[in-house]
Structures are given as structure tokens and as C-alpha cells.
Amino acid sequence: MDNKVTLYGASGHGKVIIDILESMGVGIATVLDDNPNLKALLTYPISKPTEVDRVEDRNVIISIGNNKVRKALSQKMNCHFAQAIHPTATLSKHTRLGEGTVVMAGVIINPDTTIGAHCIINTGAIVEHDCMIGDFVHLSPNVSLAGNVQVMEGAHVGIGASVIQGVKIGKWATVGAGSVIIKDVPDYAVVVGNPGKIIKYNTTNE
Known part of the structure; x- marks a missing residue:
């Protein structure tokens, strides 16, 4: 090959x-x-x-x-x-990264975090310890996830959004740019603001 x-x-x-x-x-x-x-x-x-x-x-x-x-x-x-990991990204040796995933410049991923397949971990994102990121997720530039956050399959977390510890972002949900998420986000929900509030739901046709 x-x-x-x-x-x-x-x-x-x-x-x-x-x-x-x-x-x-x-x-x-x-x-x-x-x-x-x-x-x-x-x-x-x-x-x-x-x-x-x-x-x-x-x-x-x-x-x-x-x-x-x-x-x-x-x-x-x-x-x-294949994977692509920018040399300036900082990944704990205790991080697991799925196939097809890309990690961009300035990213920090801390220990015991699992990143799924075909994810985008965009410029400057911070993923703290013990997070679980599902397949096909996009964490936009400067997203910050505190410890023990779950982001389920297909979710998109917008630029500059912050998520407090222990929160779950449901599958195929969308978190708007700059949002502050302090409680769980349901599957397919679109959440914006500080604190984040549901404004609609994405289609369930995946």
C-alpha cells in the first residue's frame, strides 16, 4: 500500500x-x-x-x-x-483516536479521552480528561470541553462553545457558536446561548 x-x-x-x-x-x-x-x-x-x-x-x-x-x-x-494530527497538537499518550479522524493545530486532548472515527477536532479545541467523543463529531475551533463530557455520534459543537463537566451532548445535536452548555443536550437538539437553550431539532434522517 x-x-x-x-x-x-x-x-x-x-x-x-x-x-x-x-x-x-x-x-x-x-x-x-x-x-x-x-x-x-x-x-x-x-x-x-x-x-x-x-x-x-x-x-x-x-x-x-x-x-x-x-x-x-x-x-x-x-x-x-488514515489520521492527520498537527505537530503542535498535544495529545495525552492515554488518548484513543479513531480511524479517519483529524486533529488540528493547537488542540489539547487530556488523558483517558476517547475520540471516535472520522471526527474533526478543530484548531485550538480543548478536550479535558475522561471525555468520550463519538464517531463523525465536529468540535469547532476553540471549543472547550471540561472533564467527563460525552459528545455523541454526529454532533457539531460550534466555534468557541464551552461545555461544563459531566454533560452529555446527544447524537446529531448542534451547539451554536459561543454557547455555554450547563446541562445535557437531547439527541438532534439545536442549542444556542448562555446558558444554552433548545431552539429547534435537527431532522432525524441520518
Whole structure:
């Protein structure tokens, strides 16, 4: 298997992943995207998925920010999913990290935390001890999670949000930017404000 990484998705998120991989000294094999108007991502040419060999023999990162799209694509692919961890991120040796997950610059993850598969732990996020982050979660830049927080599958925690210790964020929930979460958030709920309040529910069609 080629040690280089194939990115699936030519997005701004993909640009950040390229930068991380370059910082790690990992090569980029190709960038795949089915948008015919896209020709290159940074310095890397873009190929259509149909124009290259099957991904089964590749190291792949799904470089798409949408949690539902990452889940759908990952279930269709039979390949090895790589990780990308920026050299400036600080991860406890007692952290467990799932396949396909990316950890960006300045992140801090403390001991006995479990991060699921295909997660985005974005720039400057802080994840304290004993947290459990499910698959396909996105923690936006500068999110702060206190100890023993659970963030369930597919949830999106917006930029600068803070979550106190012991709180559970339900699956496919959305926490708005800058929100302060002091109690559990139900599955699919959209919560905003300080303290966070439910304003609606996301669709349950995953």
C-alpha cells in the first residue's frame, strides 16, 4: 500500500488537512472531488473519483466538513482510513483516536479521552480528561470541553462553545457558536446561548 494519503473532498477543510499532512512529512497521493469546476487544491491537482484506481488499496481521509456526508461516504468505502494530527497538537499518550479522524493545530486532548472515527477536532479545541467523543463529531475551533463530557455520534459543537463537566451532548445535536452548555443536550437538539437553550431539532434522517 502506498504510504501517501488520498483526500476525498476538495474543500477548505481539505486545505487544512493538506497543511497538517505536509507538517507531518506525509505525502498526498491525490485529491478526489466530483465537482468539474475544481481543478486544484493548493498545489495538488484534483481528479474525479471515476478517473483513478479504486480506493481499496489507498490510505484515505474524507476531507469534507459535513458530518452526515462523512458518515455516508465512509460506509461506502472499503479502504484504510488514515489520521492527520498537527505537530503542535498535544495529545495525552492515554488518548484513543479513531480511524479517519483529524486533529488540528493547537488542540489539547487530556488523558483517558476517547475520540471516535472520522471526527474533526478543530484548531485550538480543548478536550479535558475522561471525555468520550463519538464517531463523525465536529468540535469547532476553540471549543472547550471540561472533564467527563460525552459528545455523541454526529454532533457539531460550534466555534468557541464551552461545555461544563459531566454533560452529555446527544447524537446529531448542534451547539451554536459561543454557547455555554450547563446541562445535557437531547439527541438532534439545536442549542444556542448562555446558558444554552433548545431552539429547534435537527431532522432525524441520518
